Amino acid sequence: MGIGQSGSKFAISDLGFVSGGSKRRDLGLNQLILAEIGPIKGDIRRPVSCALIRLLQDPDVAVRLASCRSLCFLIGDCNVSEEDFNEFLPTCWSACFRLMEELQEFDSKVQILNLISVSMEHAGEKIVPFAKHLTDFFQKMWEESTGESLLQIQLLAALRNFVGSLGYQSPICYDMVLPILQKGIDINNPDELNLLEDSVLLWEATLAHAPSLVPQLLDFFPYLVAIMERSFDHLQVAISIIEDYIIFAGAEFLNRHASSLAKLLDGIIGNVSDKGLLSTLPIIDVLVQVLKF
Structure with a gap:
């Protein structure tokens, strides 16, 4: 039975949704959501979002991290509508940026990245007004994560969502994304063993959402x-x-x-299975269409 539903053990007033709720009540709210006690439906979503955003600004780092986990659940698993959450995006991301400055542990940083990533994916192109702030954040995070391959893998996944959410407006983040991408797809990069897979996926996403090919992207093909x-x-x-x-x-x-x-296709044809060969047919078809003109 969901929070606030008829017959529930807990009433909304017990969860500290109203201004001035105690920290114990606030933590109780987090624990309830983290325990995934039933669906959060209808009119309940907005007060839950308000409470969690308030907790995300709490002086206690542990409370903020718990709120972060709960918000990920709320956005990702409760089908919260854009109208229910998009108005909170500036406050949410600002709080995440501040919290990241205070964290040292890998797992805690990943929690923040997960919240930013899932909220970007949920908001879609409505993140465009905040693109510069997000770009600056990702740039800073990448520079500070030098030598931390596991964190950079998480950043690459978040960047893939960032590019996808920006859609055809994604070139506004190219000054940040393309240098990171170039490093990740360079097999001579010392970290390529860890970063290559996620970098190739970011490359695919960047091309898929590009309105056109900028020269730098065209220059990347030899890396493939x-x-x-x-x-x-x-x-x-x-x-x-x-x-x-x-x-x-x-x-x-x-x-x-x-x-x-031609060299790449020759290598594929001479070395892969029949299934792999079949996968090249779309390339041949596209080439034929292009060469007709």
Whole structure:
């Protein structure tokens, strides 16, 4: 039975939704949500969101982290509507940025990144007015996470959501994203063993949401050749990336990278299974369409 439903053991007034609720009540709210006691439906979502946003600004770091976990659950698992939460985004993200400054432990930082990531995904293109603040945050986090591959993996996943949420307006974050992407897809990078998989996925997302190909993205294609020469672990994502390059840049792409593309396809055809060969057919089809014109 959900919080606040008829017959529930707890009433809304018991959970500290009203201004001035005690910290014990506030923590009780977190514990209830974290325990996933029933669905949070209808009119209950807004007061729950208000209470958790208030707790996210509490002086106690432990309370803020508990609120962070609860907000992730609320947004990700309770189907909270955009109208119920989007008005809280500026306060939520500002509180997350401040909290991140105080944290040292990896797990705690990941909790903050998870909340930022799930809230971006939920808000979609409504994050555009906040893009600069988010860009600055991710840039700072990346610079401070040098040598912390596990944290950078989480950052790459969050950046993928950031790019996806911005959609065709994603070029506004390219000054931050593209240097990070270039480092991650370079097999000569000392951290490539840890970062390559998530970097390739970020590459795919960046192309998928690009309104057009900027020169720097076009320059990245040789990195894909180097990746595929070493192994075919990322074959499906690589094929998606190749398709996007051909579709977006067409003749310009072929003029610059035709020999590299031929080398890459030759390597695939000569070394993968029948299933892998079938996966290259969309590339051939797109090439035929481009070469017709």
